[in-house]
Amino acid sequence: xxxxxxxxxxxxxxxxxxxxxxxxxxxxxxxxxxxxxxxxxxxxxxxxxxxxxxxxxxxxxxxxxxxxxxxxxxxxxxxxxxxxxxxxxxxxxxxxxxxxxxxxxxxxxxxxxxxxxxxxxxxxxxxxxxxxxxxxxxxxxxxxxxxxxxxxxxxxxxxxxxxxxxxxxxxxxxxxxxxxxxxxxxxxxxxxxxxxxxxxxxxxxxxxxxxxxxxxxxxxxxxxxxxxxxxxxxxxxxxxxxxxxxxxxxxxxxxxxxxxxxxxxxxxxxxxxxxxxxxxxxxxxxxxxxxxx
Numbered sequence: 164x165x166x167x168x169x170x171x172x173x174x175x176x177x178x179x180x181x182x183x184x185x186x187x188x189x190x191x192x193x194x195x196x197x198x199x200x201x202x203x204x205x206x207x208x209x210x211x212x213x214x215x216x217x218x219x220x221x222x223x224x225x226x227x228x229x230x231x232x233x234x235x236x237x238x239x240x241x242x243x244x245x246x247x248x249x250x251x252x253x254x255x256x257x258x259x260x261x262x263x264x265x266x267x268x269x270x271x272x273x274x275x276x277x278x279x280x281x282x283x284x285x286x287x288x289x290x291x292x293x294x295x296x297x298x299x300x301x302x303x304x305x306x307x308x309x310x311x312x313x314x315x316x317x318x319x320x321x322x323x324x325x326x327x328x329x330x331x332x333x334x335x336x337x338x339x340x341x342x343x344x345x346x347x348x349x350x351x352x353x354x355x356x357x358x359x360x361x362x363x364x365x366x367x368x369x370x371x372x373x374x375x376x377x378x379x380x381x382x383x384x385x386x387x388x389x390x391x392x393x394x395x396x397x398x399x400x401x402x403x404x405x406x407x408x409x410x411x412x413x414x415x416x417x418x419x420x421x422x423x424x425x426x427x428x429x430x431x432x433x434x435x436x437x438x439x440x441x442x443x444x445x446x447x448x449x450x451x452x453x454x455x456x
Contacts, residue, residue, distance in 0.1 A: 165197020170206065173197065185219045188227060196230035204234040208243070225256035229265040236269035244269045258286065264293040271300025291325050298331035307339035326358050333367035337374060345371045360388075366395040373403025378412055394424045410443075428454035 164173040173194050180186040191214040198207035211231045214221050223231070228251050235244030248266055251257040257266070263286045270279035283289070283297045294317045301310035314332045317324065329352045336345030349368055352358045365388050372381035381400055385392050397420040404413035420427070435450035 165194050166200060168197075168201050170198065170203070186221065188214075188221050188224045191221055192224065192227040192230055195227060199230055199234050207231060207234040208240075223250070225251075225254075225259045225262050228256065229259075229261040232262075232265035232269045236272040241269070241273040241275060244273065260286075260288050260290055260293070263288075264290055264296065267293055267300075268296040271296055271303075274304070276300045276304045276306065289322065291323060291328065294322055295325070295327045295331060298328065298335075302331050302335045302338065305338065307335045307341075310335045311341075311344070324352075324356060324358075326361055326364070329356075329358060330361075330363045330367065333364055333371065337367050337371040340371075340375055342371060342375050342377070360390070362390055362393050362396065365390065365392070366399050369396055370399040370403070373400055374406070376403075376407050378403060378407060378409050382412060382415075392419065392423075394420060394427065397423060398429070 164170075164176065177186060177190060177194060180190060191210070195207050195210050195214070198204075198210060208231070211223070211227070211234075214223065214227075228247055232244060232247060235241065235247065248257070248269075251262050251266070256262050263282065267279045267283050267286075270276070270282065279297060279300050283293065286293065294313070298310055298313060298317075301307075301313060311332065314324075314328070317328070329348065332348055333345055335341070336348065345368065349360070349364065352364070353360065365384070368384055369381045372378075372384060378400075381403060385396060385400065388396070397416050401413055401416040401420060404410070404416055435454070
């Protein structure tokens, strides 16, 4: 019921259990986990506290801790997340794979990348999820060289990358302008690891090529894509055209973007900036009126 989003029924079941006998940690964990998976983080935190403060308090297990930590990561509520971490240390479950991975994810999403890295390096065992959390944390905080080094270490240690791993490293290449490395990783993802490109990989590649001014190559990449380009792909090209002053290609990208997302005014505003740089004030006013509509 919690996974299905029926919080009322799930709560009633917990209440019925409390009336008849003391619920153990399993139903409480199910309720917390279901709330987190449905992005109801505030409710998950309330349930977690209620579990430990009810008339007959229930102590959380490692599964409960791993389930609740995303509720603190997604709202950057790191103070309470640290309290849960302290409980994990005291109860000796910090080194369990699911708990350690959830802690690394919480700290990276909260911006505490150094704390996450210290915890990551102490872990006796790591899953692909753990590696990905650390890679995204380094990428989003601008530690590009460190992220590439971590990816190489991941391969050396025999960990198997997945599509999210390559999203992280391609994002790093895009941020750092590592065009040749990004191209090589995109090929290796398919040829060596058997991972088919997804839209997020394609958007990273368009951003990577466009950021360094390879606009024609970025457009050719889009035309050769095995998938239908989405708003992120066209948006990446439009943003690159705006940065490098290619008005003609910007108009083309904007027209595709408006087809994909006709209600999104951002494409009109981005294109109007390019038109303004080219001195086409009449077209700028047309775009601004369209954006307003």
